[in-house]
Amino acid sequence: MNVELIAYGAFFLTMALTYAIMCLGLNVQWGQTGLFNVGIAGFVAIGAYVSALLTTPDAAGRFGGFGLPIVAGWLGAALAAGLVAFLIGALTIRLRADYLAIATFGVAVAVQLCALNLEPVTGGPFGIGFIPRPFASLAGDPLAFSLANLGVLVLVVLALYLALERLLRSPWGRVLRAIREDETAALALGKSATRFRLQAFAIGGAILGLAGAAQAHFIGFIAPDNYMPMLTFQVWAMLIVGGSGNNRGAILGAILVWGIWAGSAGAIASLFPPGEQARAASLQIVMIGVGLCAILLLRPRGILGEVRTVSRHIGRLAGKPVSEP
Amino acid sequence: MNPQALMDGLVTGSMIGLGAIGVTLTYSILRFANFAHGEFLAWGAYIALAVSGALGWLAPSLLAPIGPFSFGWSLPIAAIAAITLTGGLALLVDAMLFGRLRAKRSTVIIMVMASFGAALTLRSLLEFIFTAKPAYYTKALQIALPLGGGLRATPDQLLSLGLAAILVVAIHVLLTRTAIGRSMRAVSENQQLASVVGVDVRKVIRTVWLLGAGLAAVAGIMAGLLVQVRPYMGLDLLLPLFAAAILGGIGSVPGAMLAGLIVGLTEAFAVQFVGAEWRAAIAFVILVAVLLFRPQGIFGRPE
Amino acid sequence: MTLSDRPIALSTKKLVAGYERDLPIVRGVDFAIRQGELVVVLGPNGAGKSTFVKAIAGLVPVHSGTASLGDADITSVPAHEKIRHGLAFVPQTENIFATLSIHENLLLAANVLPKERRQQRIAALYGMFPDLAVRPSLRAGQLSGGQRQMLAVARALVVEPSVLILDEPSAGLSPKIVAEVFSTLKVINKTGVTIVLVEQNVKAALAIADRAVILVEGLLRHEGPAATLADDPIVAELYLGARHVPKAAGQ
Numbered sequence: 001m002n003v004e005l006i007a008y009g010a011f012f013l014t015m016a017l018t019y020a021i022m023c024l025g026l027n028v029q030w031g032q033t034g035l036f037n038v039g040i041a042g043f044v045a046i047g048a049y050v051s052a053l054l055t056t057p058d059a060a061g062r063f064g065g066f067g068l069p070i071v072a073g074w075l076g077a078a079l080a081a082g083l084v085a086f087l088i089g090a091l092t093i094r095l096r097a098d099y100l101a102i103a104t105f106g107v108a109v110a111v112q113l114c115a116l117n118l119e120p121v122t123g124g125p126f127g128i129g130f131i132p133r134p135f136a137s138l139a140g141d142p143l144a145f146s147l148a149n150l151g152v153l154v155l156v157v158l159a160l161y162l163a164l165e166r167l168l169r170s171p172w173g174r175v176l177r178a179i180r181e182d183e184t185a186a187l188a189l190g191k192s193a194t195r196f197r198l199q200a201f202a203i204g205g206a207i208l209g210l211a212g213a214a215q216a217h218f219i220g221f222i223a224p225d226n227y228m229p230m231l232t233f234q235v236w237a238m239l240i241v242g243g244s245g246n247n248r249g250a251i252l253g254a255i256l257v258w259g260i261w262a263g264s265a266g267a268i269a270s271l272f273p274p275g276e277q278a279r280a281a282s283l284q285i286v287m288i289g290v291g292l293c294a295i296l297l298l299r300p301r302g303i304l305g306e307v308r309t310v311s312r313h314i315g316r317l318a319g320k321p322v323s324e325p
Numbered sequence: 326m327n328p329q330a331l332m333d334g335l336v337t338g339s340m341i342g343l344g345a346i347g348v349t350l351t352y353s354i355l356r357f358a359n360f361a362h363g364e365f366l367a368w369g370a371y372i373a374l375a376v377s378g379a380l381g382w383l384a385p386s387l388l389a390p391i392g393p394f395s396f397g398w399s400l401p402i403a404a405i406a407a408i409t410l411t412g413g414l415a416l417l418v419d420a421m422l423f424g425r426l427r428a429k430r431s432t433v434i435i436m437v438m439a440s441f442g443a444a445l446t447l448r449s450l451l452e453f454i455f456t457a458k459p460a461y462y463t464k465a466l467q468i469a470l471p472l473g474g475g476l477r478a479t480p481d482q483l484l485s486l487g488l489a490a491i492l493v494v495a496i497h498v499l500l501t502r503t504a505i506g507r508s509m510r511a512v513s514e515n516q517q518l519a520s521v522v523g524v525d526v527r528k529v530i531r532t533v534w535l536l537g538a539g540l541a542a543v544a545g546i547m548a549g550l551l552v553q554v555r556p557y558m559g560l561d562l563l564l565p566l567f568a569a570a571i572l573g574g575i576g577s578v579p580g581a582m583l584a585g586l587i588v589g590l591t592e593a594f595a596v597q598f599v600g601a602e603w604r605a606a607i608a609f610v611i612l613v614a615v616l617l618f619r620p621q622g623i624f625g626r627p628e
Numbered sequence: 629m630t631l632s633d634r635p636i637a638l639s640t641k642k643l644v645a646g647y648e649r650d651l652p653i654v655r656g657v658d659f660a661i662r663q664g665e666l667v668v669v670l671g672p673n674g675a676g677k678s679t680f681v682k683a684i685a686g687l688v689p690v691h692s693g694t695a696s697l698g699d700a701d702i703t704s705v706p707a708h709e710k711i712r713h714g715l716a717f718v719p720q721t722e723n724i725f726a727t728l729s730i731h732e733n734l735l736l737a738a739n740v741l742p743k744e745r746r747q748q749r750i751a752a753l754y755g756m757f758p759d760l761a762v763r764p765s766l767r768a769g770q771l772s773g774g775q776r777q778m779l780a781v782a783r784a785l786v787v788e789p790s791v792l793i794l795d796e797p798s799a800g801l802s803p804k805i806v807a808e809v810f811s812t813l814k815v816i817n818k819t820g821v822t823i824v825l826v827e828q829n830v831k832a833a834l835a836i837a838d839r840a841v842i843l844v845e846g847l848l849r850h851e852g853p854a855a856t857l858a859d860d861p862i863v864a865e866l867y868l869g870a871r872h873v874p875k876a877a878g879q
Binding site: 504507508510511513514515517518519520521522523524525526 | 685686687706707708709710711712717719722723724725726727728732735736737739740783787
């Protein structure tokens with residue numbers, strides 16, 4: 001029994017950590033650069049599908065199946081997502097914050113549509129299966145398998161965290177901070193704010209793609225339904241709860257919100273008879289939606305977040321909304 | 326090329342246009358993209374469904390189709406209730422959420438995030454109450470009447486088009502010839518100055534919510550009547566709504582309707598070439614094109 | 629009745645105000661202006677002149693102290709109701725609605741009046757500002773700088789305010805237009821409207837003012853009759869950093 005519990009715990013934590021990677025990526029775009037990406041699901045999907053196509057064995061009637069090693073898949077995923085992020089960013093980064101939001105929202109819709117309709121490439125609504133799992137040789141032993149996978153994710157998250165913290169303190173990171181806090185001053189220094197923002201957006205996008213790949217390989221199969229607006233919302237909720245602008249907050253938020261999400265799903269499902277599970281799922285989402293609105297009202301800086309000197313400046317850059325007269 | 330696409334495009338376009346008018350008004354006066362606007366559409370449709378159903382149960386004669394239309398008196402009566410209640414819903418969401426965030430001088434991004442959360446809550450609440458199964462106002466089938474030139478339209482469709490046209494004109498007159506309309510345009514341009522001049526900005530904000538949500542409810546009922554009622558109907562229309570509002574130029578009511586028609590017609594004609602499953606991508610392409618080439622839209626002014 | 633016998637039209641007592649709670653820009657100002665006076669508020673950049681009048685108008689939060697119109701305390705009256713009490717404010721930039729027509733700008737202002745008086749007041753203002761009557765349906769954004777300023781003042785006068793506050797009406801205008809604007813203000817003042825004028829253009833402002841006060845770093849440092857203030861060395865020191873040498877005898 002204990003073994004099952006540990007295996008389940010490891011599974012749970014591994015999933016949470018894939019979300020943590022997403023939060024770290026979003027944090028580069030939002031927390032460090034102030035860019036409002038409402039199309040997270042799209043970038044994650046790109047990473048997942050690219051990695052799947054690169055690493056799965058050949059499948060009839062479908063493009064891809066190069067059977068490359070997992071590492072190659074993950075790298076490809078990050079590159080592809082980063083590239084798309086760069087292109088989208090180049091198109092939209094000069095826009096005001098809410099236009100960027102709408103544009104990225106559109107990207108996610110478009111990506112999901114492609115995943116659904118381009119059956120010869122993506123497998124259509126059925127998705128792609130048989131994605132190789134790390135340490136597949138251990139599959140027979142659930143405990144060792146889940147712990148090994150957890151180990152991989154822990155290493156990835158740790159490496160990413162350290163790399164990002166390093167990046168923040170680097171000259172590049174300092175310029176980004178300067179741009180975030182006072183654009184006119186940064187411009188006066190001769191730095192092209194757009195170029196830096198674009199780089200940050202691409203890096204964030206690449207990390208999102210990596211997360212998608214990690215998830216895909218952990219679960220073993222992907223389908224377009226995995227990448228709905230709900231995913232975007234989940235990651236934002238995690239970042240806000242944990243404290244945006246803060247890498248530790250990103251990781252904490254992912255684990256915490258994932259815990260609440262999974263936990264409440266189970267709790268609420270148990271209140272409803274088997275035939276009404278769809279209703280239970282929608283009720284859970286209602287509560288999550290209310291919860292997020294409550295956080296935004298009561299403690300928008302989240303648990304570990306910085307005091308909102310950042311957002312006041314971002315508000316000025318992006319255009320203030322109507323304030324209460 | 327199927328000329329029927331023209332009618333389909335006009336009908337869909339007028340629905341998108343009505344919703345886009347609401348988006349453009351709230352966007353220009355409240356200054357943030359309200360991702361929950363699509364849910365006012367859905368709630369309008371569902372409230373009308375519930376009230377119409379209740380009325381039909383109380384007095385079955387109300388279900389009998391009026392003239393050539395597919396619905397009985399239960400629907401127009403229910404529509405009035407739906408418009409009023411959806412407006413009330415918008416005021417409630419503003420009082421509990423957006424208004425409080427405004428009072429704390431929250432940034433645009435917090436407002437949009439909150440609207441995302443509100444959208445999710447509202448949509449899932451509908452799903453919880455009504456389940457995801459598509460619903461319909463009426464089981465009566467409609468025959469499409471020939472209009473000439475290969476075009477056919479059902480009486481319901483013609484009614485929707487006519488109603489949309491009347492509403493656009495009415496809103497335009499409201500904005501250009503009434504005191505409240507002037508106040509709305511003033512607040513949209515410069516909220517502080519409007520205060521100084523004596524405009525009660527809070528009252529204007531309330532009016533905009535009522536108006537925007539009311540229009541969304543009408544659009545939702547139309548969509549429900551002509552297609553079907555589902556919890557995701559609002560979300561599915563959100564991207565076309567935003568695309569139309571931005572294409573028309575934020576703040577322009579005629580622009581929003583015109584752009585709505587453009588989006589509707591483009592979708593209708595494009596799916597003839599690329600297939601219906603790509604419908605949702607059309608609005609995205611239009612949006613990107615607008616943002617690339619003319620971000621201020623048709624009737625907007627360059628910033 | 630001489631000026632000093634007239635009742636106080638507008639006053640502030642220990643007014644503390646600023647955008648942020650912990651950073652007051654106006655740091656305790658006692659100010660008073662009598663009915664029919666034209667007082668100029670001078671001071672170096674950043675002194676808080678704009679913030680001071682905006683606080684009276686209700687656009688900047690007041691932390692403590694009071695602002696009163698006559699005997700009535702209007703400190704916490706909402707911004708959009710100040711005009712109903714007779715206080716009209718003309719901000720410095722963006723003081724007209726560019727997307728509305730001239731006529732609509734005036735209609736908007738007239739909305740707070742009872743229905744019967746609206747048309748009459750608007751007609752009166754077209755009479756006072758004939759330039760505006762030429763093409764009243766013109767979008768206000770297409771007016772020149774000077775015409776915009778006239779429209780802004782006309783808009784403020786629609787309600788026949790008892791007190792008119794203007795924030796740097798000369799900003800961005802050529803000297804010729806400034807002279808026109810200021811002579812118009814003097815005429816308005818002569819009809820009995822009390823005017824508070826925040827200005828950087830010291831010379832032109834003092835030429836039409838009765839009195840002037842000088843704000844430095846959020847506090848009222850000096851005041852006196854306009855006629856003598858121009859040559860007062862304290863003014864030069866406080867305001868102009870002693871760069872300006874007042875005309876001394878024999879020069």
